[in-house]
Amino acid sequence: xxxxxxxxxxxxxxxxxxxxxxxxxxxxxxxxxxxxxxxxxxxxxxxxxxxxxxxxxxxxxxxxxxxxxxxxxxxxxxxxxxxxxxxxxxxxxxxxxxxxxxxxxxxxxxxxxxxxxxxxxxxxxxxxxxxxxxxxxxxxxxxxxxxxxxxxxxxxxxxxxxxxxxxxxxxxxxxxxxxxxxxxxxxxxxxxxxxxxxxxxxxxxxxxxxxxxxxxxxxxxxxxxxxxxxxxxxxxxxxxxxxxxxxxxxxxxxxxxxxxxxxxxxxxxxxxxxxxxxxxxxxxxxxxxxxxxxxxxxxxxxxxxxxxxxxxxxxxxxxxxxxxxxxxxxxxxxxxxxxxxxxxxxxxxxxxxxxxxxxxxxxxxxxxxxxxxxxxxxxxxxxxxxxxxxxxxxxxxxxxxxxxxxxxxxxxxxxxxxxxxxxxxxxxxxxxxxxxxxxxxxxxxxxxxxx
Amino acid sequence: xxxxxxxxxxxxxxxxxxxxxxxxxxxxxxxxxxxxxxxxxxxxxxxxxxxxxxxxxxxxxxxxxxxxxxxxxxxxxxxxxxxxxxxxxxxxxxxxxxxxxxxxxxxxxxxxxxxxxxxxxxxxxxxxxxxxxxxxxxxxxxxxxxxxxxxxxxxxxxxxxxxxxxxxxxxxxxxxxxxxxxxxxxxxxxxxxxxxxxxxxxxxxxxxxxxxxxxxxxxxxxxxxxxxxxxxxxxxxxxxxxxxxxxxxxxxxxxxxxxxxxxxxxxxxxxxxxxxxxxxxxxxxxxxxxxxxxxxxxxxxxxxxxxxxxxxxxxxxxxxxxxxxxxxxxxxxxxxxxxxxxxxxxxxxxx
Numbered sequence: 096x097x098x099x100x101x102x103x104x105x106x107x108x109x110x111x112x113x114x115x116x117x118x119x120x121x122x123x124x125x126x127x128x129x130x131x132x133x134x135x136x137x138x139x140x141x142x143x144x145x146x147x148x149x150x151x152x153x154x155x156x157x158x159x160x161x162x163x164x165x166x167x168x169x170x171x172x173x174x175x176x177x178x179x180x181x182x183x184x185x186x187x188x189x190x191x192x193x194x195x196x197x198x199x200x201x202x203x204x205x206x207x208x209x210x211x212x213x214x215x216x217x218x219x220x221x222x223x224x225x226x227x228x229x230x231x232x233x234x235x236x237x238x239x240x241x242x243x244x245x246x247x248x249x250x251x252x253x254x255x256x257x258x259x260x261x262x263x264x265x266x267x268x269x270x271x272x273x274x275x276x277x278x279x280x281x282x283x284x285x286x287x288x289x290x291x292x293x294x295x296x297x298x299x300x301x302x303x304x305x306x307x308x309x310x311x312x313x314x315x316x317x318x319x320x321x322x323x324x325x326x327x328x329x330x331x332x333x334x335x336x337x338x339x340x341x342x343x344x345x346x347x348x349x350x351x352x353x354x355x356x357x358x359x360x361x362x363x364x365x366x367x368x369x370x371x372x373x374x375x376x377x378x379x380x381x382x383x384x385x386x387x388x389x390x391x392x393x394x395x396x397x398x399x400x401x402x403x404x405x406x407x408x409x410x411x412x413x414x415x416x417x418x419x420x421x422x423x424x425x426x427x428x429x430x431x432x433x434x435x436x437x438x439x440x441x442x443x444x445x446x447x448x449x450x451x452x453x454x455x456x457x458x459x460x461x462x463x464x465x466x467x468x469x470x471x472x473x474x475x476x477x478x479x480x481x482x483x484x485x486x487x488x489x490x491x492x493x494x495x496x497x498x499x500x501x502x503x504x505x506x507x508x509x510x511x512x513x514x515x516x517x518x519x520x521x522x523x524x525x526x527x528x529x530x531x532x533x534x535x536x537x538x539x540x541x542x543x544x545x546x
Numbered sequence: 547x548x549x550x551x552x553x554x555x556x557x558x559x560x561x562x563x564x565x566x567x568x569x570x571x572x573x574x575x576x577x578x579x580x581x582x583x584x585x586x587x588x589x590x591x592x593x594x595x596x597x598x599x600x601x602x603x604x605x606x607x608x609x610x611x612x613x614x615x616x617x618x619x620x621x622x623x624x625x626x627x628x629x630x631x632x633x634x635x636x637x638x639x640x641x642x643x644x645x646x647x648x649x650x651x652x653x654x655x656x657x658x659x660x661x662x663x664x665x666x667x668x669x670x671x672x673x674x675x676x677x678x679x680x681x682x683x684x685x686x687x688x689x690x691x692x693x694x695x696x697x698x699x700x701x702x703x704x705x706x707x708x709x710x711x712x713x714x715x716x717x718x719x720x721x722x723x724x725x726x727x728x729x730x731x732x733x734x735x736x737x738x739x740x741x742x743x744x745x746x747x748x749x750x751x752x753x754x755x756x757x758x759x760x761x762x763x764x765x766x767x768x769x770x771x772x773x774x775x776x777x778x779x780x781x782x783x784x785x786x787x788x789x790x791x792x793x794x795x796x797x798x799x800x801x802x803x804x805x806x807x808x809x810x811x812x813x814x815x816x817x818x819x820x821x822x823x824x825x826x827x828x829x830x831x832x833x834x835x836x837x838x839x840x841x842x843x844x845x846x847x848x849x850x851x852x853x854x855x856x857x858x859x860x861x862x863x864x865x866x867x868x869x870x871x872x873x874x875x876x877x878x879x880x881x882x883x884x885x886x887x888x889x890x891x892x893x894x895x896x897x
Contacts, residue, residue: 192595233594272807311586390622394602479586481600494602507779509801
């Protein structure tokens with residue numbers, strides 16, 4: 096055998112004409128295969144394009160939510176305005192409402208503009224005050240109430256700019272649209288530009304988007320996911336604590352102990368059916384059982400968690416049973432052979448070997464539950480909730496929102512600023528889901544065993 | 547564990563968890579999606595300034611909210627139902643069967659309903675009859691009822707632009723649709739003459755039944771695609787208009803006022819809708835907004851009365867108040883409402 100005469104003439108297809116002449120049948124068969132491959136490839140390309148388009152639109156709309164325009168300025172906390180009694184009595188201090196703090200901030204902005212030598216043009220003081228978010232007075236008030244010693248001093252504060260000013264720097268509001276918009280004006284935007292040059296107004300990373308609670312339609316710039324993330328975590332806790340043990344116990348019983356008869360067959364068929372039941376049905380069930388019958392509070396993560404547990408159970412039982420089935424009978428036989436009881440066989444050998452599969456199934460079931468909105472609609476979780484729930488276990492009974500519900504909620508708001516918030520919330524939800532799936536894949540890879 | 551043991555223990559766990567659920571210390575509010583933004587604004591300010599927690603506000607629709615209010619008395623039921631339409635006798639009856647006897651009705655102001663189109667489109671000067679001529683199913687022509695064939699707005703009224711008719715109106719589950727029906731379609735139907743023809747052709751047993759039948763026929767809109775029911779909210783209508791520059795949509799005044807850079811509003815009977823023209827009664831298409839308070843919860847759920855008083859205070863619902871700023875039309879009789887709230891006046895029976 097020499098290099099110049101290879102055994103397979105087709106290896107040099109490109110340089111030398113093949114000796115093989117294809118008959119029409121072969122050609123037709125090869126053409127069919129080529130077409131089939133092309134269909135498959137185009138399906139994948141189409142799916143990828145759709146995914147890329149979706150991601151671009153979500154990230155394009157949502158990433159700005161993680162940055163926000165802030166105004167930084169010194170504010171003199173005038174004791175005559177904020178503490179009329181003069182005794183720093185908490186009851187007295189609470190009487191100064193956000194309206195008083197709003198006026199304080201407005202005059203502070205005016206003073207800051209004057210100090211920087213900026214010409215405000217034809218803007219009225221009322222419109223000037225509108226450049227500051229309505230959330231800011233409340234933030235300042237809470238700061239003062241927490242630390243009354245601040246009264247009478249001058250503090251440096253960083254407050255949110257209003258939604259329209261923020262939208263201007265995110266490209267949502269332009270000079271042309273501002274001229275038509277009754278909530279802002281081109282003069283206001285021009286002043287914002289001057290403030291930005293002077294360093295009073297700046298774009299900063301906005302951790303508040305993840306930590307602050309929801310806000311009303313008047314202050315989209317202040318709306319955050321804090322309560323929704325807490326609610327989702329609480330619900331996932333409830334689901335994990337209930338669905339994992341119940342699901343594993345049910346699977347072990349069905350797989351290892353249950354007699355093979357018509358009843359177990361029926362149960363098996365029904366578990367498969369339950370996994371396919373639309374989730375809204377579980378919401379109706381939850382409303383009638385947990386709220387109307389058991390009297391649990393509305394909008395509470397405990398009810399959401401219970402409903403999602405019902406929904407997730409079949410989705411955990413099915414992969415768990417598959418994982419138990421995948422453990423070879425030889426392991427069981429060996430354990431039983433050396434004198435282990437059936438329970439010992441299961442707890443010492445079968446379950447540990449099936450654990451990676453069980454964990455993967457559980458995490459994917461949890462991820463599905465995390466993204467579920469429909470069952471929560473009926474139990475009052477699609478609500479405006481501003482107070483954070485307390486620490487568990489009591490906190491499980493406090494009202495809370497949930498991530499997918501918050502997205503749904505924000506898409507219905509009138510102010511255009513909420514479009515960006517909703518897309519930002521989708522990004523957060525996606526990150527959670529990807530993280531959970533990554534953990535599932537990690538477990539599968541790390542503990543996977545081939546027999 | 548046998549089944550017989552399992553069931554009582556499950557019930558015991560549920561009962562125990564109910565005990566853990568301590569007394570509710572925040573208000574629960576549900577109902578109209580039109581009132582929802584106002585209620586959240588008030589709830590936010592209430593939670594910020596007062597000694598109480600921020601109320602939890604849910605949407606869901608006026609009818610659904612009132613039904614929830616009527617579910618009974620107790621912590622697991624809501625305290626306030628927001629509503630963009632008046633409570634009905636069937637709601638009151640349902641309330642009564644479930645032991646909810648004392649309900650306070652609070653009128654918070656008025657909401658304008660506006661027609662708006664894409665900002666770059668032509669101006670529209672509408673009257674109710676124009677709208678009826680454009681989207682009514684059957685219109686009067688030369689003294690006879692005929693199927694509506696108008697293709698452009700100019701066919702409905704020669705003074706209007708020759709733009710294809712396409713309207714997005716609220717679906718029948720919305721409270722807004724009711725106002726649109728009675729204040730626009732029925733008015734237009736009467737002016738057009740179709741109402742009289744329908745009344746004459748009606749087969750009802752008595753006058754009342756005939757009237758009802760004729761009105762229902764007036765409310766019927768074209769099904770050939772010129773009029774599209776939107777079952778979602780105003781954001782859906784807005785995105786439909788962004789996709790269909792020819793369309794005219796029906797919005798609430800406050801939604802329009804927050805999107806004035808994208809929408810152009812149409813006048814009705816020559817009046818531009820605004821907080822001023824509606825509060826003076828010049829702009830014809832408006833409706834009162836209400837909420838209904840379960841009186842049995844006052845003194846039980848902390849902050850209920852305070853919230854109601856705060857809502858109708860001049861700072862919030864009054865002229866120049868926070869809500870007027872957002873597009874709520876202040877009620878000229880707000881002082882009477884404030885007094886009624888102070889006295890905890892219960893709603894009189896409906897007649």
